[in-house]
Amino acid sequence: MSELWKIQNFISIEPTQLLDKVQDFKAEGYRLGQVHCTKVSEGFELTYSLDKDHVLTNLRLVIPEEEEIMSITGVYWAAFIYENEMQDLFGVKFKHMALNYGGHFFKVSQPTPWNPKD
Amino acid sequence: MGKRTIIPFGPQHPVLPEPVHLDLVIEDEKVVEAIPSIGFIHRGLEKLVEKKEYTELVYVIERICGICSFGHGWGYCHTVEGLMGVDIPERAEYLRTIWHELSRVHSHLLWLGLLADGFGFESLFMHCWRLRERVLDLFEKTTGGRVIFSVCKVGGVRKDIDKETLDEMVTVLRGMEKELKELTDTFINDYSVKNRLVGVGYLSKEDAIELCAVGPMARASGVVQDIRLTGNGVYDKLGFEPCIETAGDCYARTLVRMREVYQSINMIAKAVELIPDGEIAVPVKGNAPKGEFMARLEQPRGEAFYYSKGADSKFLERIRVRTPTNMNIPAMVKTLQGCDLADVPMLVLTIDPCISCTER
Numbered sequence: 001m002s003e004l005w006k007i008q009n010f011i012s013i014e015p016t017q018l019l020d021k022v023q024d025f026k027a028e029g030y031r032l033g034q035v036h037c038t039k040v041s042e043g044f045e046l047t048y049s050l051d052k053d054h055v056l057t058n059l060r061l062v063i064p065e066e067e068e069i070m071s072i073t074g075v076y077w078a079a080f081i082y083e084n085e086m087q088d089l090f091g092v093k094f095k096h097m098a099l100n101y102g103g104h105f106f107k108v109s110q111p112t113p114w115n116p117k118d
Numbered sequence: 119m120g121k122r123t124i125i126p127f128g129p130q131h132p133v134l135p136e137p138v139h140l141d142l143v144i145e146d147e148k149v150v151e152a153i154p155s156i157g158f159i160h161r162g163l164e165k166l167v168e169k170k171e172y173t174e175l176v177y178v179i180e181r182i183c184g185i186c187s188f189g190h191g192w193g194y195c196h197t198v199e200g201l202m203g204v205d206i207p208e209r210a211e212y213l214r215t216i217w218h219e220l221s222r223v224h225s226h227l228l229w230l231g232l233l234a235d236g237f238g239f240e241s242l243f244m245h246c247w248r249l250r251e252r253v254l255d256l257f258e259k260t261t262g263g264r265v266i267f268s269v270c271k272v273g274g275v276r277k278d279i280d281k282e283t284l285d286e287m288v289t290v291l292r293g294m295e296k297e298l299k300e301l302t303d304t305f306i307n308d309y310s311v312k313n314r315l316v317g318v319g320y321l322s323k324e325d326a327i328e329l330c331a332v333g334p335m336a337r338a339s340g341v342v343q344d345i346r347l348t349g350n351g352v353y354d355k356l357g358f359e360p361c362i363e364t365a366g367d368c369y370a371r372t373l374v375r376m377r378e379v380y381q382s383i384n385m386i387a388k389a390v391e392l393i394p395d396g397e398i399a400v401p402v403k404g405n406a407p408k409g410e411f412m413a414r415l416e417q418p419r420g421e422a423f424y425y426s427k428g429a430d431s432k433f434l435e436r437i438r439v440r441t442p443t444n445m446n447i448p449a450m451v452k453t454l455q456g457c458d459l460a461d462v463p464m465l466v467l468t469i470d471p472c473i474s475c476t477e478r
Contacts, residue, residue, distance in 0.1 A: 003348075003349050004347075004348035004349055005345075005348040005349055005350040005413065005414065006200075008200075008410075008411060008412060010410070031327060031330045032330045033330075033414075033421070033423060033440070033445075034423045034438075034440035034444075034445075036425065036438045036440070038427060038435070038436040047425075049412065049423065054343075054345070054347055054348045056412060056414070058412060076330065077328075077329065077448060078329050078330040078445065078448035078449075080448070081444050081445075081447060081448065082444075088157075089162075101155075104157075105155070105156065105157055106156070106157030106160045106477070107157040107158055107160065108157070108160060113162060113165075114162070114165055
């Protein structure tokens with residue numbers, strides 16, 4: 001019986017390692033599943049989920065709120081959906097996004113509603 | 119090079135039940151670029167994690183979408199059960215699988231109807247939706263609801279289905295299957311349908327992988343990807359094999375969904391045959407512990423992600439739902455490049471976009 005769904009594989013990495021790691025995973029045949037952000041006391045906790053043969057690997061990193069993180073759209077173009085979402089809802093800053101909606105991907109009534117500045 | 123014009127497509131458009139906007143850059147009736155824009159109805163449901171206890175949150179999560187509502191509830195409960203180390207009874211797993219596959223039947227019939235409407239075949243549209251009504255009747259009979267069911271809970275399911283009703287469900291579905299065969303014949307063989315779908319919106323296997331497409335969109339391009347292969351639910355016991363086509367066009371995406379309707383009916387019939395007696399839920403009490411759990415489910419539109427992060431409290435720290443349409447937008451943008459302007463509605467429809475899901 002297949003129990004692949006039970007595998008919970010979270011790997012902590014440094015923000016500077018992100019691009020290299022993602023490139024390595026892509027070279028090994030992984031596809032991007034999703035990216036999401038959680039607001040934590042240290043800043044933002046980002047999770048990049050990659051799938052190969054129905055097994056999921058999650059890369060985990062934490063960045064201070066004001067720090068920029070490299071965009072992975074140069075590796076997985078489809079990541080523009082998630083990066084723009086995190087930029088709009090949390091205010092996460094990405095460097096070198098292949099497709100940047102400049103905070104207007106979602107039509108939100110206030111800037112970064114999931115991480116309000118007031 | 120011809121003159122370039124930008125045509126706005128949506129957010130309100132006859133083929134779009136929900137708002138999404140595309141800026142189509144046109145050159146001599148050919149689309150050279152499509153720039154998507156969403157976010158017109160973003161509801162911020164994930165943020166409600168701060169205000170609803172983990173047992174209540176399932177009611178919010180299943181309201182992400184009115185078509186794949188059951189699956190969203192299941193996916194969320196799955197993450198909380200994983201977080202809390204809860205094993206649910208086998209009968210509950212069967213019931214969840216039956217309701218989920220029933221959702222796939224009604225979702226695909228809804229989509230086939232919308233597609234028929236999109237290419238101007240009104241009677242085909244009405245027959246697809248007429249059949250879909252019978253599935254909604256089955257939902258009403260077994261859950262009490264036709265759109266939102268509220269039968270999934272952390273620890274199992276809220277309602278059981280008796281043997282008589284399960285048998286009746288199979289009889290209704292088998293009866294439907296006969297009528298569906300006539301519709302299938304039209305979808306597969308009618309020359310006007312083929313004219314609108316064959317060779318349109320081609321997505322190669324390489325592009326499907328590169329653009330991380332999911333669900334029928336990926337499977338119609340020959341990518342063997344289906345979360346039901348990971349062993350969740352009781353799919354292992356139902357002899358599940360994914361439906362794969364290789365042509366990668368709108369026609370192939372239609373074939374995948376048509377085949378999946380028959381497959382789901384067969385799996386429901388087999389599940390009814392195998393379902394064991396027993397409890398339908400286990401009690402779940404106390405705080406959700408610190409930790410996290412990531413789960414996936416094969417929704418009718420493709421792979422969906424669910425994530426819960428506990429904080430030793432009745433309230434979770436974070437939940438995340440990534441719906442299939444999110445992941446198919448890049449592939450849609452790619453297939454739009456180079457297509458005829460007249461084919462744009464077909465192409466947008468064949469990813470089966472669900473904007474409510476995307477803007478949960």
